[in-house]
Amino acid sequence: MESDSSLRERLIDVGVELVMTGGSASLGLREIARRAGVSHGAPRRYFPTHHALLSAIARRGFADLAARVGAATEGATSARGRLRTTARVYLEYALEHRGMFELMFRHDLLDSEKHDAPDGPRLRESTLPLFRLIVELVAQCRADAGPPPAVTAAALWSNVHGIAQLWGWGSLQLVLDTAPGDDPLERLLTATLDAHLGPAR
Template sequence: MESESSLRERLIDVGVDLVMTEGSASLGLREIARRAGVSHGAPRRYFPTHHALLSAIARRGFAGLETLFAAATGGTTSPRGQLHALGRAYVGYALAHRGMFELMFRHDLLDSEKHGSDQPRLRESTLPLFELTVGLVADYRAEQAVARRPFAPSDTGPPPAVTAAALWANLHGVAQLWAWGSLQLALDAPPAGGTPDRDGLDPVVAAVLDAHLGPVNA
């Protein structure tokens, strides 16, 4: 007989597969239960609310993004290089997994309470990724200070957390506007296709870093 914990994970697995293949609109409780091969009421035994199940599915998305970040930054040790790799990975994930990305940042899930679940709020899943960015911004500034480059970011600038927040917001906006086709229209670039256009996106990601960290050769 299947244990309660394995059935709980199977419900999440089904939800992840649904959102990846059919988008966030497909994540109804009845459809998840049907595909998991359980009764319509079964999910309520493991998730007190629909939001609790959606949060568990979205938490898998953050775990996947964290794994992607680790792989993306493995090829460089410089803080600036790692921030560039994170930026490309973030925007690339958003475009390749639009349904999951939309679910991960749904305000009603991020701003909600626990919904009776024993899991932490979904918002807390964003903290490790944000703290990684803050640390890299701080490391880059320290590296620049040692190099004594003119026009390098100084200690009088915004705190690293503020710069990291602005960087994150900018990259998130790039991902959304690229997915909608707005940036391609503004830049006279080819419309978005099934896979992210790296040649078109990389200069935009580089410009975001220049805007918040200063030009790389400054």
């Protein structure tokens, strides 16, 4: 007989698979239950609300993104290099896993006392480490007396997130001239880092 913990994880697994293939709109409780091979009421035993299950699925996305950032930045020798690599991984994740990426940052839906499971981790606990890393790297990169590192980090993050969204929608491709072999995303990352941190020395 399947244990409660393994069934809970299977429901999340099915949700992750659905969001990866069909986007966040596909994440109905009945469909998740059907694909997991359980009754439509079974998910309620582990997730008191639909949003609690969505939060658990989004936490998987943050864990995956964090692991990718950690692996990619392991050999970086400078704070700016780590920041650039982090931003690049963020963009790649957004473009490869658009459904999960869309879900992960819907805190208006996911991050509240009402929606998070009372005995589980808050979604905020999965989200904030990434932002704290960006703040830390920004602080190491900047020597001038500009805005607080958290403000610069928030602006930089907004910029990179906007690139991810606009590129995914095909908007940026309309306004950028690209030559064969050119990597417009790298040019956009350079412009973003220069705008918020100053040109690389």
